[in-house]
Structure formats: structure tokens, C-alpha cells
Amino acid sequence: MDFDLSEEQTMLKDSVERLLADQYGFEARKKHGAGKAGYSDRMWQQYAELGLLALPFAEEDGGIGGGATETMLVMEAFGKALILEPYFASIILAGGVLRHAGNGEQKAALIPAMAEGGLKIAFACAEPQGRYDLFDVETTARKDGDGWVIDGKKALVLHGDSADKLIVSARTSGNARDEDGISLFIIDADAEGVSRNGYPTQDGLRAAEITLQSVKAGPDALIGSKGTAWPVISRVADEAIAALCAEAVGCFEKMHELTLEYLKTRSQFGTTIGSFQALQHRAVDMFVELEQSRSMTMYASMLATGDDAVERARAVSAAKVQIGESAKIIGREAVQLHGGVGMTMEYAIGHYFKRTTMLDILFGDANHHLKRLAQLDGLIREDS
Amino acid sequence: MDLRFTEDELAFRDEVRSFFRQALPASIRDNIVAGRHTSKEELVTWTRILHDKGWAVPHWPVEHGGTGWSPIKQYIYLEEMSQAPAPAPLAFGVNMVGPVIYTFGSEAQKNRFLPRIATLEDWWCQGFSEPGSGSDLASLKTRAVRDGDHYIVNGQKTWTTLAQYADWIFCLVRTDPEARKQSGISFLLVDMKTPGITVRPIQTIDGGHEVNEVFFDDVRVPVENLVGEENKGWNYAKFLLGNERVNIARVGVSKERIRRIKELAAKQRVGGERMIDQPEFREKVAAVEVRLKALEMTQLRVLAGEAKREKGTQDPASSILKIKGSEIQQATTELLMDVVGPYAMPYQPEEAIDGRNEPDIGPDWASTIAPAYFNTRKVSIYGGSNEIQKNIIAKAILGL
Ligand SMILES: Cc1cc2nc3c(=O)[nH]c(=O)nc-3n(C[C@H](O)[C@H](O)[C@H](O)COP(=O)(O)OP(=O)(O)OC[C@H]3O[C@@H](n4cnc5c(N)ncnc54)[C@H](O)[C@@H]3O)c2cc1C
Numbered sequence: 001m002d003f004d005l006s007e008e009q010t011m012l013k014d015s016v017e018r019l020l021a022d023q024y025g026f027e028a029r030k031k032h033g034a035g036k037a038g039y040s041d042r043m044w045q046q047y048a049e050l051g052l053l054a055l056p057f058a059e060e061d062g063g064i065g066g067g068a069t070e071t072m073l074v075m076e077a078f079g080k081a082l083i084l085e086p087y088f089a090s091i092i093l094a095g096g097v098l099r100h101a102g103n104g105e106q107k108a109a110l111i112p113a114m115a116e117g118g119l120k121i122a123f124a125c126a127e128p129q130g131r132y133d134l135f136d137v138e139t140t141a142r143k144d145g146d147g148w149v150i151d152g153k154k155a156l157v158l159h160g161d162s163a164d165k166l167i168v169s170a171r172t173s174g175n176a177r178d179e180d181g182i183s184l185f186i187i188d189a190d191a192e193g194v195s196r197n198g199y200p201t202q203d204g205l206r207a208a209e210i211t212l213q214s215v216k217a218g219p220d221a222l223i224g225s226k227g228t229a230w231p232v233i234s235r236v237a238d239e240a241i242a243a244l245c246a247e248a249v250g251c252f253e254k255m256h257e258l259t260l261e262y263l264k265t266r267s268q269f270g271t272t273i274g275s276f277q278a279l280q281h282r283a284v285d286m287f288v289e290l291e292q293s294r295s296m297t298m299y300a301s302m303l304a305t306g307d308d309a310v311e312r313a314r315a316v317s318a319a320k321v322q323i324g325e326s327a328k329i330i331g332r333e334a335v336q337l338h339g340g341v342g343m344t345m346e347y348a349i350g351h352y353f354k355r356t357t358m359l360d361i362l363f364g365d366a367n368h369h370l371k372r373l374a375q376l377d378g379l380i381r382e383d384s
Numbered sequence: 385m386d387l388r389f390t391e392d393e394l395a396f397r398d399e400v401r402s403f404f405r406q407a408l409p410a411s412i413r414d415n416i417v418a419g420r421h422t423s424k425e426e427l428v429t430w431t432r433i434l435h436d437k438g439w440a441v442p443h444w445p446v447e448h449g450g451t452g453w454s455p456i457k458q459y460i461y462l463e464e465m466s467q468a469p470a471p472a473p474l475a476f477g478v479n480m481v482g483p484v485i486y487t488f489g490s491e492a493q494k495n496r497f498l499p500r501i502a503t504l505e506d507w508w509c510q511g512f513s514e515p516g517s518g519s520d521l522a523s524l525k526t527r528a529v530r531d532g533d534h535y536i537v538n539g540q541k542t543w544t545t546l547a548q549y550a551d552w553i554f555c556l557v558r559t560d561p562e563a564r565k566q567s568g569i570s571f572l573l574v575d576m577k578t579p580g581i582t583v584r585p586i587q588t589i590d591g592g593h594e595v596n597e598v599f600f601d602d603v604r605v606p607v608e609n610l611v612g613e614e615n616k617g618w619n620y621a622k623f624l625l626g627n628e629r630v631n632i633a634r635v636g637v638s639k640e641r642i643r644r645i646k647e648l649a650a651k652q653r654v655g656g657e658r659m660i661d662q663p664e665f666r667e668k669v670a671a672v673e674v675r676l677k678a679l680e681m682t683q684l685r686v687l688a689g690e691a692k693r694e695k696g697t698q699d700p701a702s703s704i705l706k707i708k709g710s711e712i713q714q715a716t717t718e719l720l721m722d723v724v725g726p727y728a729m730p731y732q733p734e735e736a737i738d739g740r741n742e743p744d745i746g747p748d749w750a751s752t753i754a755p756a757y758f759n760t761r762k763v764s765i766y767g768g769s770n771e772i773q774k775n776i777i778a779k780a781i782l783g784l
Contacts, residue, residue, distance in 0.1 A: 058439050072711065106633050108567075126604055126726065131655075131726060132725065132726065155726070155727075156730075177656060197742070199732065199745055200731045200732050201729045201731055202730075202754045207729065268518065269520045269523075275477055276771075278771055278774070279771070332714075335761045335765075336761070336765065336770075336771075339519070339769065340513070340595075340765060340766070343588050343595075343759075343762050344588060344589065344595075345589060345591075346587070347590065350589035351589075351759070353589065354758060357754070357757070361721075361725070361729060366720055367664070367665075
């Protein structure tokens with residue numbers, strides 16, 4: 001067993017952290033978020049130059065061939081800086097679909113462009129009625145000549161409003177909540193019949209509700225084989241959850257750091273509030289949650305890329321439960337220990353609280369994953 | 385011992401309930417149910433309705449417009465009001481400065497201010513906290529220097545709730561910088577229109593504007609606006625802070641919230657079934673209900689004991705009310721987050737919704753839930769943080 005990072009991994013971590021320390025302070029972040037897209041295209045180009053946009057893709061597809069650990073390191077750094085760019089939406093999610101199910105032509109056409117920063121894709125996998133069940137697909141794709149016609153509604157499509165293309169899950173057979181019969185299609189985001197209603201989310205990022213009305217897709221739009229997308233979707237979602245956990249750990253780390261700083265500098269009753277034992281213990285509780293979350297994130301990152309779907313699901317759900325619970329505890333304590341300033345937009349801490357609250361929700365909250373884990377008989381079994 | 389309400393109390397409850405049902409404007413009610421803020425106009429309208437009924441300030445002495453109800457009846461009244469649900473009267477006037485004025489103020493102050501508090505003709509705000517003085521309130525630095533018939537006030541208050549609407553602010557100011565910190569403080573009433581006052585909004589994490597900074601730059605305040613004696617302000621402030629016992633636990637508000645949670649959970653589908661039909665969800669709600677019932681009984685014990693207690697002494701159990709009450713309010717907002725699920729994510733501030741024709745994103749009840757979750761973190765911070773409450777209990781009650 002080895003928890004140490006390789007030399008390359010350490011270099012990757014350092015270079016991302018250096019970039020963000022330099023260009024993504026709290027004030028700079030406000031500027032990055034001010035434009036229409038809600039994030040900075042300039043930062044996006046810098047991520048491209050650092051190779052981050054190519055990171056998870058295989059070398060033969062134009063990527064760098066990074067694995068789960070590399071993704072974890074990058075997402076953690078992004079969490080610390082609370083970045084607004086669609087790295088998770090485009091590179092992890094949509095990129096994940098292409099990695100696992102794209103054919104040679106699709107990869108060749110899309111991945112190099114993504115890696116260079118010129119192409120962003122959003123993954124429209126959730127629907128308004130489906131809550132956290134990504135197999136709850138009512139959107140349909142009908143055969144039309146040698147292509148397809150897609151109709152339906154997609155919900156909470158992360159950065160769907162600024163994406164150039166969309167990967168859409170649609171039903172080609174079966175009933176609304178069947179796992180079988182789901183297919184994936186890639187379409188232009190401004191194709192005829194696509195309407196996108198973009199909006200900010202609570203954490204300052206963006207998403208869109210998307211309506212698809214008789215949207216025509218060519219024969220080459222199908223990703224993977226017809227009707228068998230569910231294993232791809234669930235695998236991409238599991239890997240994505242591991243990435244979200246890493247982002248959360250980055251946020252937690254920063255929340256703990258900001259709170260410690262505050263305890264050491266805020267003075268009441270003639271002394272720093274960090275000298276009160278009642279508050280020291282609370283800072284310790286936060287630290288415990290942070291470290292437990294970090295451990296579970298490593299565990300999930302390790303197992304999320306495995307081929308055993310059940311093993312993967314258990315690990316990822318377990319980590320998401322830990323992250324969700326820690327998000328509540330760390331968020332609550334961080335705001336409380338800051339007193340009134342924890343409640344304001346002017347201070348960073350509240351923004352981290354909001355982002356980690358959304359990270360609990362994304363791809364299933366702690367309740368959802370606790371239930372999923374329990375249905376899979378938990379982590380400690382006769383055969384484990 | 386009989387823990388049930390008496391016949392008389394039950395009849396009173398029915399009377400209050402049916403009055404609220406008939407008198408509360410539907411639009412105000414619907415706003416509260418939906419978790420939206422009550423506007424200034426709505427609160428004024430509602431206060432006038434209560435005033436016409438003679439119920440605007442039931443807990444005040446009868447000569448100033450009170451009703452003479454027992455503490456239990458006052459509690460029933462507030463409970464019914466929060467469950468109507470109707471907006472609570474503006475606490476800064478009726479619960480804070482009003483009682484200070486009728487207890488310590490001059491006759492002139494009573495005549496001038498009390499009637500206008502009861503009708504909400506004057507909107508009051510509370511100028512206690514300062515950037516450097518939150519929990520350690522007695523360290524406050526805002527200075528008032530006597531100059532003939534006036535005090536000249538310089539300094540800064542912060543976290544001043546709804547100062548943007550206020551006609552008046554009651555302030556703690558330092559009048560004797562030489563004295564021990566609690567002893568040099570006075571209680572001043574300041575007209576917000578006085579030259580030299582500047583209000584700057586502070587946006588809270590939910591996106592709302594409810595708190596402000598208030599700056600005082602050579603603000604001249606007539607000496608007649610001093611409450612009680614100079615340098616005795618700390619006593620009046622302690623009286624004010626210790627006064628709020630009838631409704632501090634917000635039991636009615638949490639009850640209303642739990643009914644709302646159940647109503648929404650019956651609309652929400654999870655994995656093909658109604659959320660309210662999921663045992664694990666029902667158990668989570670029930671667990672909060674248990675805590676709330678315990679709090680309600682503690683609250684009633686405190687109130688029932690009030691009449692028999694020596695004036696100025698407190699039931700030790702009363703210290704629990706703020707801590708548990710705030711924790712339970714926060715727990716109900718967490719349950720609402722569980723109910724709404726992913727549609728907590730879109731940020732749709734109230735103003736944007738008011739001026740917009742498109743339908744809401746997600747269910748039409750979803751948009752207020754995450755903001756309420758974020759905003760409700762405040763209840764364990766303000767009014768004496770929960771840590772400060774625990775310090776008080778440890779010292780004053782447990783003798784540690
Ligand atoms: C939404 C909101 C509305 C408000 N409205 C008003 C208003 O209208 N008027 C007004 O005057 N004020 C108002 N306040 C201010 C409020 O009363 C203060 O925020 C509160 O007293 C805490 O002070 P602080 O924010 O300076 O935190 P600090 O006092 O700096 O406290 C920071 C942290 O340290 C803890 N702490 C401090 N001392 C101790 C100790 N001895 N032992 C253990 N822990 C300790 C606190 O509990 C807190 O967790 C409002 C606050 C908020 C958030």
C-alpha cells in the first residue's frame with residue numbers, strides 16, 4: 001500500500017495550485033464570474049496550456065493519459081480555489097462519456113478540440129421528474145431515415161448554456177424507468193429544436209433546463225450502441241462522483257484553513273477567540289471531518305475506475321455519504337465560528353459553504369447514496 | 385399537574401385562530417407559506433389589522449395597549465400567529481425598545497414613542513453590534529459626547545437588521561470612556577433622518593438584503609432621547625436581551641415548517657414513490673418532531689412558572705429555549721433540502737421571479753428552500769450566539 005504521490009503527480013499538483021494561487025484569489029474570482037458565461041475563458045485557455053483539459057484522455061486520443069489520482073489532485077485544487085469554469089461538466093462528465101463509449105471517429109473529431117480549449121460539451125443526463133435517478137429517461141429518440149429525432153426535457157444540465165455541443169441521454173426503447181433501452185447522442189447545442197434556459201446556481205456556477213423538440217441527429221450522433229447506454233452512464237457518474245468528492249475535499253481544506261485563520265485573528269473579550277476551548281474543539285471536529293473525507297475520497301478514486309460495477313458503486317456511494325455529512329458539519333461550523341461575517345457575500349467562507357452544499361446534492365445527496373449502499377449490502381460483508 | 389390547556393385557554397385558542405383565519409390577507413399568508421420575505425408594506429398592513437383588534441402589543445402593560453393575558457395565553461396567541469402563518473410583529477419595536485421605554489423611559493418618551501410602535505408608524509432597528517464588538521458587546525466604541533442639549537455621536541454599528549426601512553434606531557453608545565466597560569454605556573434613541581447617518585447594505589449569503597452597516601458622523605441627538613440615566617445603558621440592554629422569553633424558541637414557526645415539509649414531501653416523488661411514503665424520510669421528520677415537542681413542553685414549563693417566580697429571576701430551563709429553538713429551526717431547513725433535492729440548485733432570487741414571465745425552474749415551491757437553508761444559519765449566531773448561551777448556562781446555572 002502506498003499513499004505517496006509520484007514525482008509527476010507532485011509536479012502536477014504544484015503547478016495547478018501555483019496557477020490558482022496566482023490568478024484565482026477571492027477577488028479575482030468575482031471578476032472571472034462576471035461575464036455572460038459565468039466563468040473565465042482566459043482561465044480555460046490556461047488550463048489548456050497546462051494540459052489539464054487533456055489530462056484524463058488517453059494518449060492515443062490526443063490526451064495525456066492521467067488516471068483517477070491525477071483527476072483527484074486537480075479537482076482538489078479546483079475546490080480550494082472555488083473555480084467557476086466547466087471542468088467538471090465538460091472534461092469529467094462529457095469527456096467521460098467519450099472516453100468510455102465514443103468510437104474512433106468521434107474521439108478524433110472531439111477530444112483534440114476539447115483538449116485545446118476550443119470545444120466545450122455538456123452532458124444532459126438528468127430529467128425534471130428523475131431526481132437523482134439517471135435511468136429515469138422520458139426523452140425519446142426515434143429512428144428517422146438513417147438518423148434520429150429527439151424529443152424531451154433535460155434538467156440541471158451543468159454549464160449547458162455555454163456548451164458548444166450536448167451529449168443527451170434518450171430512450172430508444174422500453175419504459176420510463178428501465179435501465180435498458182437508453183442511448184446517448186451528441187448534438188450541436190444550437191441545433192434546430194434545442195432551447196436552452198440558462199441560469200445561475202446557488203454556488204455561482206451555471207446550469208440550464210433544456211427542451212428538445214424534434215431535434216434531428218445524424219447517424220453518426222449515436223455514442224456507443226443503441227439501447228445500452230446505462231452501464232456507460234452509471235460508470236461515468238461514478239467516476240464523476242469521485243471527482244466531486246475530491247473537489248469537496250479541496251473546499252473543506254480551505255474552509256478549515258480560513259476558519260483557523262479567523263480563530264487566530266478575531267478578538268473578543270480581550271483575547272483571540274481561538275483561545276476558547278469550546279471553539280478549539282469545534283475546529284478539531286472540522287479537521288476530523290476533513291481527514292475522514294480525504295480518506296474516503298482516496299478510496300473512491302481508487303475504486304471508481306475499476307471494472308466491477310458493484311464494487312465501484314459501493315465505494316463511490318460510501319464516499320458521497322461521507323462527503324455529504326461532512327459538508328453539513330464543516331459548513332455549519334465554519335459559518336458559526338465566523339459569527340456574523342460568515343453570513344455575508346463579502347467573505348469567502350459563505351461561498352464555500354454554498355458550493356459544498358451543492359456538491360452534496362450533485363449526483364445524489366447523502367440520503368440517496370446511503371440507500372444505494374445499503375441496497376448493495378454495505379461495505380463489510382461475508383465476502384468482503 | 386395537568387399538562388393540557390384549560391377550557392378557557394382552549395376557547396381562547398379557538399377565538400384567536402378564527403380571527404387570524406378571517407383577518408389575515410391571503411397574499412401575506414401565501415408569501416410566508418412559500419418562504420418569501422414579508423415586505424415592509426405587508427407588515428405595516430398586518431400590524432394595523434392587529435392594532436384595530438387591540439392585539440398589536442398583547443404583552444405590554446394594559447395602560448400602554450396591552451391585553452393583560454397570562455403568559456400562557458400570550459404564548460397561544462403567538463403560536464397561532466406563527467401557524468396561521470402570519471408575520472410576527474416587528475420585534476425591534478414591540479419586543480425590544482417598547483418594553484425598555486415603558487420600563488425605564490420618561491413620560492415624554494412613553495407618550496411620544498409607544499403609540500407609534502404599536503401601529504408600526506415608526507419602524508425601529510437595533511444598533512448594538514459593532515465590527516469589533518459582537519459577542520463582547522460591552523467593548524463597544526461608538527462615542528456620544530455631550531454638547532449642551534445634544535449628544536454628538538460618532539462611530540459605526542453593523543449587522544443592523546432592516547435599517548434600510550427604519551425611522552429610528554436604538555443604540556448603545558459609550559458616554560464614559562474612563563469607566564469599566566459595562567459602566568460607561570448609555571442607551572440612546574436616534575432619528576434615522578438626522579444628518580450624519582449613512583446606511584450601507586450588507587448582502588447575506590442567500591442573496592438577500594436584511595442587514596446593514598450604519599455609520600455615525602457627528603450626529604446630533606437631543607439629550608431628551610437618552611433613556612433612563614446616563615451610563616446605565618448596559619442594565620437596560622440586559623433587560624432587553626433577557627426579556628424575549630415568550631417566543632424565543634419559535635416553536636410555532638417550526639411546527640408550521642414541519643407541516644409544510646410533510647405537504648411538500650407528499651408531492652415529491654423519489655424512485656417512483658412519494659417521498660412521504662418512505663419510512664427513512666418519515667423517521668427523520670419524526671425525530672425532529674420529538675425534539676420540538678420536548679422544546680414546547682420546556683417552553684410551557686418556563687411560562688407556567690413565570691407567574692410564581694420572583695421578579696427578575698429566571699427559570700434555569702429558559703436558557704435552553706434559544707439553543708434548542710435555533711437548532712430545530714435549522715433542522716427543518718435541512719429537511720426541506722432533503723425534500724427538494726436537485727431543484728435546490730437554481731438560484732432564482734425573489735426580485736427576479738417577481739419581474740419575470742417564464743415559469744419557475746423546477747417546482748414552483750423550490751426556489752426559496754436553499755436560500756432559507758443558508759439564511760437560517762444566522763439564528764444560532766444572533767441574539768447571543770449559542771456558544772455565548774452555553775457560557776451563560778455553565779456559569780450562571782451550573783456554577784462552573
Ligand atoms: C443576520 C443577522 C442579523 C443581526 N441583526 C442585528 C441587529 O439588528 N442589531 C444588532 O445589534 N446586531 C445584530 N446582529 C449581530 C449579532 O448579534 C452578532 O453577530 C453576534 O452577537 C455575534 O457577534 P459577531 O458576529 O461579532 O461574532 P463574534 O463575537 O466575533 O463570534 C465569533 C464566534 O466566536 C464565538 N465566541 C465568541 N466569544 C466566545 C466565548 N467567550 N466562548 C465561546 N465562543 C465564543 C461566537 O459564538 C462565534 O461562534 C445580527 C447578526 C446576524 C448574523
